[in-house]
Amino acid sequence: MEVRDVCAEIENDAFYSKYLQESVKPLDENISVTDQVAKLNQGIEKLTKSLETQVLAKHNDLLTQASHISDLEAMLTCVKTQETALLHGAEGIAESVCASYDSLETQTRTLERVQITCNLLRHASKILSLWNSLVTVQDNPAKEAMLLYELNELFSDYDFEGINLLDDVLKQVRHQRKELLDNSTQLLQTSLLSGDKPKLLQCFKVFHTLQSTGEQIKDTVKSILCDVKKEIHTALDIQMVTIEVKKTSSGRIAPGKANIMNTLDYKIKLWENIENLFKGEIYNSCMKVVMLQNVVTELHAIGNYSNIAKNFWDDLCSIFSKELDKSPSNASQSIEIDYPKLLKCFNELLSKLKCKNLEINKSYYKKWENSFLSKSLGKLLEPVRSMWHLNQVPSMDQIDNAVRVVTEALSVSLGDKQLSISLAHSVAKSIKQMHMETEQRLTMDSDVSQIIEPPTSVQQKNADLCNALYYFTSQIKRVLVNMSSMLPNESVEIVQNSLKDISSLPILQLFAKSIKNSVCIILMTMHDEPEFVKNYEPNKNVSCSPYMKELQQFVSRCKDIYLSMFHDKSALNKCCINISEACIECFIQHACNLRPLTPYGRVKLQTDCRQLEVALSPIVTDMMDLGDYYRQLKALQLLLEKTPQEIAKSQYEGASLSYSLVMMFLFSYAGPQLMAPHTCAGWNIAKLMQWLESHKDERDRLEFVAGALQRYQNHIRQNQIAAYDEVYPILLQLLEDGRKLL
Known part of the structure; x- marks a missing residue:
């Protein structure tokens, strides 16, 4: 294995x-x-x-490796010997390098000290040279400042401590720099007082060279503000003002020979102090700062100091506000009452300074402004409310008093745009109050529009209220016209907008409705006039109809008795035009549906057209003001002279009367079988007038006429009559043309 x-x-x-x-x-x-x-x-x-x-298996390899171990040990012994020799050589090299480094370091340190010494000598030489030159430029501050700046830079480069000669020079340089700054600062103050611009430029060149421009500007402005603050405090000091008033007062002497200060005298003296303050100390201080700003701006090289005047102005507004806040209640109340005077002082000062980007910071004076506006609103509303307490209708004197208060409110704000806008809103509220009080007393019942009996007490009261309101608004408008060149456009617009919805028209419209109803009843009687159906020979001397004479008398009577009670010409004119338009419209509708109508009757009706202008003349001066209604009346007058064919031709060429009315008129030329549209519908003339009043759309009216023509056509076919009425084709053509036009 x-x-x-x-x-x-x-x-x-x-x-x-x-x-x-x-x-x-x-x-x-x-x-x-x-x-x-x-x-x-x-x-x-x-x-x-x-x-x-x-x-x-590997005994040969093991024997070979064992024999190599002795060779390896011999080699390791040799390497160790060489390593020892190498270490001894490295130690010798290290000792040699250290000795060289120490030598080099010593020489480098020596060289550095030599260079420092040379630079010190060079700087010392230059310092002494500049110091000697400084003596020769004592009369030239700009050059002196430049030399002092260079000396200061040279002294700051190295530490010259221990060099006695240079120590003395350094002390004298510091002393001379301080002396130059003090002299330049003093020159700056005197130059600001005298307005010497070249010297101011010289001062700031010195400050810029000595790198103290910002500090000098800050100190100068601070000093000016401090002086102004003292003057403001003195001007508002109640004790000082009281002493001055007592010296000049002509008030009575109380027991113990104590001179009692008059409140009016105190107020006059306080405002005299404030006005003198703005004209004197504050103006002079502002001029100093403005001159300072102009000089600094002209010297672009000295840096960006573009907000000197703006910052000073903001600080001045803040200081004045704080001093007012700390002032006694008498002074604060005087400011609240006559706040526009304060704004006027500020605005006049700004106009004198002619410095851009300067404006009153109203946030500092919000307390006094709000109090003034509140009291002004009370003053504006008080005469409006009081005039309604005892009398049902205010008198002209009461209205004049309210208008005078409005005029005063707008006048006191002429010096300040924002205040003027705020007061314009208060005036608008007083106008709204007047309008509301009037509306609450107007009677809008149905019996106030009766035109049968003489004007009732209620009608007369309504007219008097409308006339009082009209007089009030007309006087306000006159004030706006007189002051429009002085008031800001925004203020004028605010007051004008408050007058827009004020008119006598709502009451007049009640009369207009009654008059229009009566006119329609009178015109309805033309259908009962027998002369329209007589077959007399027409002539040019035909007199007008009795109904037209009645209409003339009625319109004249309404104008003289009822409409003449109102003085609002604009509303009266609108009312009269509305009555006239309704009268013409009703007359044309009745005339176009008058049947039967003989040639003599057409001449008679033409005379009535001309007499209608006479009837409307008491209420309309120029008939051209009626526009399309007057053109329609003239078109009807011409229509009465033409044959049906000529009427159709003129309608095709373009006429003022609508197709539906012309077609209704042409039925008067037809025979009895071609019945008028309202007769076909089984209506009387009153029902027709109601329908026409509720259906103004021409499409509805054409369809109404088309129904009558369709019925006539059916009648002809059913009775197999050989020929149509000669007017029938003309009516069909007009119907088609009318529909195409739509």
């Missing part, structure tokens, strides 16, 4: 495999110890035989 087979057999055997694992106990409890020992002996014998077999 081969060695591999023996090893595999032992590894795969369950008993022997346990002895190959160190962590497992080899004893098997199921087999006795004797049997285990015997089996182990068998395994050992197998391994022994296997080893013997291998030794016998």
